[in-house]
Amino acid sequence: MEKRVITLGGKLSPLSSSSVFEIACGLARVSVDSPSPPPAAANTKKPSPAASTFEFQIPIDLLSASEARASTLVLLNKLLLSSSSSAAALGQLSKIVNGESSDSNVTIDGIAHALLPSLDFPLSVLVGVSAIADHRSSALSLISDAVAALSCEALSADISAFDLIDSGDGSTAKDDVSVASSLKVFLNGSKMVGKSPLEPSIHDIPEVHGHFKEICRLLHSRTRVQLNSAFRASSSGAAKVSSTTLFDLAVAILRLGEISCKRAQLILDSGMASEGLLKALQSQSPDLKLHEHFASLVSAFTDQNYIHFAHGLNSLLKMVENVVSWEAMVAFFGLEGSDLVQDTQGSGTLEDDNMKKTKKKKKVLGKGTTALVQFLKDEILNAATETNDTLWEGYTNKFMSLWDPSNIGFGILQNKVKEIVESNESRRLPKIPKGTRDFAKEQMAIREKAFSIIVEVFERHGATALDTPVFELRETLMGKYGEDSKLIYDLADQGGELCSLRYDLTVPFARYVAMNGLTSFKRYQIAKVYRRDNPSKGRYREFYQCDFDIAGQFEKMGPDFEVIKILTELLNELHIGDYEVKLNHRRLLDGMLAICGVPKEKFRTICSSIDKLDKQSFEQIKKEMVGEKGLSEETADKIGTFVKERGSPLELLQKLKHEGSKFLENNESALALDELEILFKALDKSKCINKVVFDLSLARGLDYYTGVIFEAVFKGAVQVGSIAAGGRYDNLIGTIGSKQVPAVGISLGIERVFAIMEQLHKDKEIRANKTQV
Numbered sequence: 001m002e003k004r005v006i007t008l009g010g011k012l013s014p015l016s017s018s019s020v021f022e023i024a025c026g027l028a029r030v031s032v033d034s035p036s037p038p039p040a041a042a043n044t045k046k047p048s049p050a051a052s053t054f055e056f057q058i059p060i061d062l063l064s065a066s067e068a069r070a071s072t073l074v075l076l077n078k079l080l081l082s083s084s085s086s087a088a089a090l091g092q093l094s095k096i097v098n099g100e101s102s103d104s105n106v107t108i109d110g111i112a113h114a115l116l117p118s119l120d121f122p123l124s125v126l127v128g129v130s131a132i133a134d135h136r137s138s139a140l141s142l143i144s145d146a147v148a149a150l151s152c153e154a155l156s157a158d159i160s161a162f163d164l165i166d167s168g169d170g171s172t173a174k175d176d177v178s179v180a181s182s183l184k185v186f187l188n189g190s191k192m193v194g195k196s197p198l199e200p201s202i203h204d205i206p207e208v209h210g211h212f213k214e215i216c217r218l219l220h221s222r223t224r225v226q227l228n229s230a231f232r233a234s235s236s237g238a239a240k241v242s243s244t245t246l247f248d249l250a251v252a253i254l255r256l257g258e259i260s261c262k263r264a265q266l267i268l269d270s271g272m273a274s275e276g277l278l279k280a281l282q283s284q285s286p287d288l289k290l291h292e293h294f295a296s297l298v299s300a301f302t303d304q305n306y307i308h309f310a311h312g313l314n315s316l317l318k319m320v321e322n323v324v325s326w327e328a329m330v331a332f333f334g335l336e337g338s339d340l341v342q343d344t345q346g347s348g349t350l351e352d353d354n355m356k357k358t359k360k361k362k363k364v365l366g367k368g369t370t371a372l373v374q375f376l377k378d379e380i381l382n383a384a385t386e387t388n389d390t391l392w393e394g395y396t397n398k399f400m401s402l403w404d405p406s407n408i409g410f411g412i413l414q415n416k417v418k419e420i421v422e423s424n425e426s427r428r429l430p431k432i433p434k435g436t437r438d439f440a441k442e443q444m445a446i447r448e449k450a451f452s453i454i455v456e457v458f459e460r461h462g463a464t465a466l467d468t469p470v471f472e473l474r475e476t477l478m479g480k481y482g483e484d485s486k487l488i489y490d491l492a493d494q495g496g497e498l499c500s501l502r503y504d505l506t507v508p509f510a511r512y513v514a515m516n517g518l519t520s521f522k523r524y525q526i527a528k529v530y531r532r533d534n535p536s537k538g539r540y541r542e543f544y545q546c547d548f549d550i551a552g553q554f555e556k557m558g559p560d561f562e563v564i565k566i567l568t569e570l571l572n573e574l575h576i577g578d579y580e581v582k583l584n585h586r587r588l589l590d591g592m593l594a595i596c597g598v599p600k601e602k603f604r605t606i607c608s609s610i611d612k613l614d615k616q617s618f619e620q621i622k623k624e625m626v627g628e629k630g631l632s633e634e635t636a637d638k639i640g641t642f643v644k645e646r647g648s649p650l651e652l653l654q655k656l657k658h659e660g661s662k663f664l665e666n667n668e669s670a671l672a673l674d675e676l677e678i679l680f681k682a683l684d685k686s687k688c689i690n691k692v693v694f695d696l697s698l699a700r701g702l703d704y705y706t707g708v709i710f711e712a713v714f715k716g717a718v719q720v721g722s723i724a725a726g727g728r729y730d731n732l733i734g735t736i737g738s739k740q741v742p743a744v745g746i747s748l749g750i751e752r753v754f755a756i757m758e759q760l761h762k763d764k765e766i767r768a769n770k771t772q773v
Contacts, residue, residue, distance in 0.1 A: 009033035009080045015073075015227045017220065020131035024070040025406045029098045032080065032090050051086065052113040056121040058096075058104045062307050063125065067314060070128030073097045074227065075121060079111075081230040086110020122306045126242040129310035130223045133249060133317055136405050137216045139414055140317075141209070143403075144256060144324050145179055146417045148205050149186035149369050150331035151263040155270065156195035159187060161203040175217075176210035185421055186368030192335075193366075201262040208259055212252040219245055239306055246313050247301050250294065257290050257320035264327040267334045277337050280396045281330055286322035293319060325403035329396060332376055335363065368420045375416050376402070379409070435533065435541030446757050450574060450750065451526060454546050457570050458524035461562065463548055466523040468508040470530075474498040476736065480507050482703040483608045487531045501530035505547040506704070506729070506745060507736075513551050514737025520552030526750075539721075540751055549745030551733065557675055560708045560728060561682040563746045567712060567724055568688045570748060576756045577716040579723070581691050583649065584698040585676055586705045586727070591669025592696065595662045596638035598631065605629055610643060610699040614713075614721065618643070643697040649680040652694040672707075679708065700725065704732040708744070720752040 006019045006028050022028035058068050076093040089108040095101040111119070152159055162180040183205065187193055222245055268281065287293075297312035365373060380398050402409045432438065439447060455465075477488055477500050489501040502508055505525050513521055526546045533541055548566055550559040564581065571579050589610075593603050609625050618640050625631045625639070645652060653676055656663050663669040676694075683689040692710075700709040707728030714723050726746030734740035 004028040005031050007031045007033050008077050014224075015077050017131040017134035017223055017227070020070050020073055020128065020227070021135035021405075023073055023097060024066040024128070024132060026066075026069075026099065027406070030073060030076070030094055032076070032094050051110050052116055053107060053109050054089075054111045054116060054119055055105075055107045056119075058106065058121075059307055060104050063311055064314070066132065067125070067129055067311060069097050069099070070132050071121065071125040072128075074124040074128040074131070075119075077227065078124070078230055079115075081228065082112070082115055120239070123239050123242070125307050125310050126239055126246070127223070127226045129314050130219065130242055130246060131227060132314060133246065134216070134220050134223045136317055136321065137212075137249065137253075138220065139405060139410070140256075140321060140324065141213050141216050142414060142417055143328075144212070144260065145182045145209060146186060146368075146372055146420070147260070147324055147328040147331065148209065148263070149183050149366065150335065150372070151267060151327060152183070152187060152202060153190055153192035153365055153369055154267045154331040154334040155199065155202070155263070157193055157202045158196060158198040159183070159193050159202065160198065161206060162187075164206055173207075173210050173214070175213040176206040179209040179213060180206040182421055186372070187366035188368065189364070190366035190369065191364035199266065201259040201266065204259055208252075208255045212256050215245075215249050215252045219249055239304075243301060243304075243306060243309060246310070247298075250297055250313050250316055253317055253320050254290055254294050257323045260320070260324045260327045261288055261290075264323070264330045267327075267330045270334070277333055281326075281333060284326060284329060284396050284400060286326050287319055288323070290316070290319060290323075321403070321405065325400055328403060329399045332373065332399065333395075335365070336373060336377060371420050372417065375413075433541070435535035435539075437540065443754070443758065446761060447750075447754060450753060450757060451546075453573050454526065454570060454748065454750075455524070457566060457573060458546075458548050461522075461548070461566055463522045463524040466509070466512065466525050467527065468502070468505070468512060468525070470528070471499045471501050472508055472511065474500045476511050477503060477507055479735075480702070480704050480732070482604055484531075484702065487533055489530045489532055503531060504529050504747065505545050506549065506747065507732070509547065509549050509551075509745070510704075510729070510733045510743070511736050513741055513743075514733050514739070517737070517739070518551065519739070519741055522550045524548045543749070543751040546748040546750050547745060549743055551741050551743040553742060557678040557682065557708075559744045560675075560679055561686075563726060563744055564679075564683065564692070564710060565686055565688060567710070567726075567746050567748075568691050571712060571724070574753060574757070576714065576723075576753060576760070579691065579712055579714050579716075580693050581710055581712045582646075582693050582695040582698045583708065583710040584695055584700075585672035585708055586700070587668040587707065588663070588672035588676070588696070589699060591663060591666035591672065592642050593639070594666055594668070596642070597635045598639070602629060602631070604703055606631070606639070607699040610639070610697060613643060613697045613699075646693055646695040646697065649676075649689055649692050649694040650684065653677060653680060675707065700727055704729040704735075706730045710746075714752070714756060716756065720755050722749060723752045723756075724748045 004022065004027070006023060008015060008030060009032050019028070023030050058072065060068060063071065072093055076090065076097060079090065079093070086109060089110045092101070092106070092108050096103060096106065151157070162183050164177045164180040222241065226242065268278070293312065293316050297309060297316060300306075300308035300312055376399070379402060380395050401407055402413050404410055471491060474488075474490065475498070478485060481488070481503060484503070488503050491499045491501065505527060509523065509525065512518075524547060526544060528542055529545050530542055533539060535541060548563060550562065564583070567581060586607075589607060590603055593606060594600070598606055606625060606629060609621050609629065612624075613621060622633075622636045622640065625636045626633055631639075645655075653673065657673055657677075663673060680689065680692075680694075683692060698709060698711055700711070705727040707730065709727035710725065711722050712724035714720055724746060726744070728742070728744040730742040731740065733743060
């Protein structure tokens with residue numbers, strides 16, 4: 001069969017670990033696409049004065065043939081990348097790589113003199129062996145999970161250790177979870193597991209295999225860079241990085257081999273149905289002196305003898321490949337030995353004839369392992385021999401040949417394992433993340449109807465639409481939301497900028513006004529926002545907000561009145577049912593806290609506690625303020641007296657402004673009461689004050705509020721909590737830009753409004769299509 005040709009030197013032909021492995025094993029040959037020399041150089045008979053000779057020795061007594069070819073291939077590719085070598089030098093190295101030259105003492109001419117100090121064949125050995133190990137380890141990582149699943153069934157093992165879930169907080173390793181998930185795919189539906197006590201070599205599979213997978217990924221990432229980087233002035237740093245990564249791999253390989261060997265031995269100790277089979281399996285037993293070999297590898301690493309170390313690593317990897325293959329064989333024949341005899345044509349020994357007659361219970365393997373076992377049986381039955389003494393030998397020889405990475409059958413096996421995992425994964429029920437939702441056509445019809453009403457109201461009041469990016473610079477968002485800042489979704493660093501998903505639409509609006517130097521702007525925006533909250537009924541991680549904001553200097557309390565008027569218009573025209581708008585003033589809150597004896601530096605954090613009163617009892621809030629935030633019980637009790645005050649806006653206002661009131665003695669609260677009086681009179685005149693409740697427990701936990709704050713609550717049967725909120729934020733724009741621009745706004749929690757509207761339309765037919773033919 002003609003070998004595949006792998007070309008080096010082209011712009012779109014980076015060297016991969018798989019290509020190195022194929023060339024090193026003689027499965028492919030290399031071709032060099034070297035750049036043509038410039039015309040002047042082509043007519044020069046003598047080499048350039050800057051060209052020199054490089055001599056090196058390939059230690060064929062220390063390296064295997066494949067390791068030597070891989071090392072020379074790396075040297076060849078790095079010379080190509082350096083663009084400082086003659087065509088003759090590249091051709092000479094190509095012949096060695098392709099096995100057309102057996103020279104071990106190599107002299108190559110036409111090397112740029114400036115390149116000589118950086119040429120390092122031991123480094124090429126490290127990188128070449130890294131590439132071989134990268135290719136073989138990634139295959140072993142996949143195969144070892146499948147083998148472990150077979151062993152679990154052969155041992156009837158307790159697999160409760162595989163019930164891992166990625167916590168997302170770093171307390172579980174993702175690779176451990178990935179391994180456990182793959183094993184559960186193979187063992188799905190198995191009746192063979194769970195019958196024996198938990199065994200350490202089973203319990204440790206996710207951790208040991210997961211760590212191996214993690215190291216394989218790191219090795220792959222670093223090897224890819226090293227393969228396609230030119231030589232550098234100093235190679236010692238690169239050699240240390242390569243050898244350290246390979247040493248970590250050696251430790252992971254050793255642990256993988258240890259528990260694989262233990263499982264295989266446990267299966268053998270549990271008893272085989274046939275002495276002939278047991279004898280054949282024992283004859284295939286690999287070299288199990290893993291620790292002795294690892295010790296010599298550690299010595300070479302310590303001495304920085306990189307050639308000895310690289311060869312030792314590759315040999316250890318081969319040993320563990322053999323151990324895992326042996327485990328696979330022992331587990332497979334432990335499960336299927338007697339069935340194979342029944343499936344084989346011809347007579348056998350008395351022992352095996354008895355095995356045929358023995359009636360056994362039907363084994364129910366997992367869906368994944370069933371497919372794998374059937375594949376292996378189909379391959380092995382082709383190896384049936386004439387005499388029964390050689391029957392098991394033929395089976396085991398055929399089995400082991402399938403697991404040789406340089407054999408074409410191994411690629412078929414590897415693809416089969418991938419196919420099993422991927423086909424079973426495709427059967428898992430799809431789902432969406434917690435705290436998100438899909439909108440079907442009926443729900444979309446309700447949503448579009450709501451949006452059209454909202455936009456009409458906003459535009460009726462002279463607002464223009466604005467859209468801002470779904471993510472902002474993290475520095476823009478931080479410090480604006482108090483304790484809720486922990487709910488901001490941070491994005492991974494890309495391109496040197498730290499970004500986060502927007503938490504609301506108010507801060508992006510403030511950033512837009514500041515960035516564009518605006519002093520007056522009335523806008524609306526309907527868009528999604530994101531919060532790392534605990535999802536619950538009516539509380540999502542991704543949801544729409546509908547915002548209306550007014551920025552600029554206007555008549556005192558005029559914009560505040562307008563946004564509250566807009567809120568009542570919105571809720572009335574959406575026809576959701578009864579609601580109330582709770583209203584308070586941040587300066588009134590600050591005055592109240594000062595009157596109660598709360599230190600000024602604790603105002604914001606105590607406001608965050610008070611803001612939870614709609615969800616928790618005052619006793620729970622008091623416990624938080626005293627136990628966690630350091631208030632005295634006396635101070636907390638005074639707060640409790642005030643936050644119980646709620647009622648008709650004008651009536652409660654007069655109560656708070658009575659002669660001798662402590663609120664009038666405090667400058668902050670006195671100013672707030674004057675502003676509220678203007679607002680309440682305007683609301684009364686507009687006939688919408690009947691929907692407003694003056695509530696001293698309303699706090700709104702966001703740090704940027706400076707004046708009036710309000711929140712709309714639905715009073716119907718559907719329990720959704722707050723459906724809209726807002727307030728004045730005079731300092732926010734100034735914290736982002738250079739100008740202080742006062743502003744006030746409202747945000748409608750449209751998701752909760754949808755929930756109400758869906759319930760109201762539950763028994764009605766919603767027309768999802770605008771046009772029906």
